Amino acid sequence: MPKLDESLLSDLPPFSLLERSQIREILDHAVSRRYEEGTAIFREGHDADRFYLLLDGYLRVVRTTPGGDQIIVLHISPGQLFGIAPALQRDTYPATSIAAAESIALSWPVSLWSDFTANYPGFATESYKTLGQRLGQIQETLTEMATQAVEKRVACALLRMVNQSGRKTAEGIEIAFPITRQNISEMTGTTLHTVSRLLSGWQKDGIVQSTRKHIVVTDPHQLVLLSGMQG
């Protein structure tokens, strides 16, 4: 494997407080790997033997029910830690993570977790901050799921993805990774049919523009109104 460059990490929150030499050391223990779209990085219930940092691409964190339905708990974007089960004293991953687009991630054996948190002060802090944000996000989704009708849930899901990964284009803001109606239905607890109908409707109203596996939000403000959110 080629030697990794320090600049990969130096701008990311978990590492931003560290010395160049420390980053060098961390990188020397890291394994870098590329994942095709659709590939699993690790699977629910498996031994949590490594923790990860997404360098490039996007991931879906997914849970499967005994009945075989799948739901998407959250998405991971570049720069975020994931699979940090060891931080929570878990010996098994609580969910599966799948590359939503071609992705590159670094990983380390869990045995290094305690070293990292002990030796690199900013690291622990930032990890737990991430965890806190994620917990809040999931609670948010939960309340939404429990109280809102399908249309609002789908609107919220789109907005969340736009906020997390939107990039500006001529027509509006585009979700940066491939996503199907089926995927959206798995984020919102509905069916791909219902999502398709909603999206068609919104297209007609000039709120979104979508092609196969690809969505551009042309009128974010309208979507916010539909989502019924406060902020």
Add this chain to the structure above:
Amino acid sequence: MPKLDESLLSDLPPFSLLERSQIREILDHAVSRRYEEGTAIFREGHDADRFYLLLDGYLRVVRTTPGGDQIIVLHISPGQLFGIAPALQRDTYPATSIAAAESIALSWPVSLWSDFTANYPGFATESYKTLGQRLGQIQETLTEMATQAVEKRVACALLRMVNQSGRKTAEGIEIAFPITRQNISEMTGTTLHTVSRLLSGWQKDGIVQSTRKHIVVTDPHQLVLLSGMQG
């Protein structure tokens, strides 16, 4: 305030590894307080200035939507830490906690959090373990909410409460704190009417026995079947 006894903490996971003198020291910084049923310990969005340990009673952790609906995210039972926003670098509580029954809790100012984790090794580990379990639990609820019909969700909710706080009685296993149909509907994203109907039906089938604010599960096995769970 009377001096608190060391035995209050010595058997609880977050403190079980500590010396008597260390526990003494921790207790000397603690404030103990009693909360009437229905009282808030802290509220969503408020300054996270203290963290807590529930000594006795039960709490509901609750979120309110902009639209005014409430949903119960989880319950806290005696011996558990809660309001541990500082562990996640949050400066504000992400949810409200309310005494489901008369309760007693210890609390400390957040400024002590870093002391605790630094000086008492078992403490940090156990806190994060709790957090991990809670995260898993919420993910579980989320998937359930997204994929299961109302009947299963309510069955699951009952089972979860039974597992967390059930005590054996002559007729079956009793949920240890007062709970209304409304409460259950707020755990499962349905209406109190639907919960009432389900409970009536199950009563007829000899699966539960319920009176006002009080539920006994007489046939847990049947309930497991209804819940469609794997374990």
Add this chain to the structure above:
DNA sequence: TCCGGAGTTTGTTTCAGAGCAAAGTTCGGC
């Protein structure tokens, strides 16, 4: 270039469960 599979659209039917309405019941306080 054609084929097949994956993703999408649209129509129709059906029903679980929300919403609305109204009694009944229990309990704590006066």
Add this chain to the structure above:
DNA sequence: GCCGAACTTTGCTCTGAAACAAACTCCGGA
């Protein structure tokens, strides 16, 4: 012992969205 508030039960109606069904479109590969 009475009152009112909080909790529960039950009936009825109506609708959002699931389920079922089928066609259509795009894309990559042989």
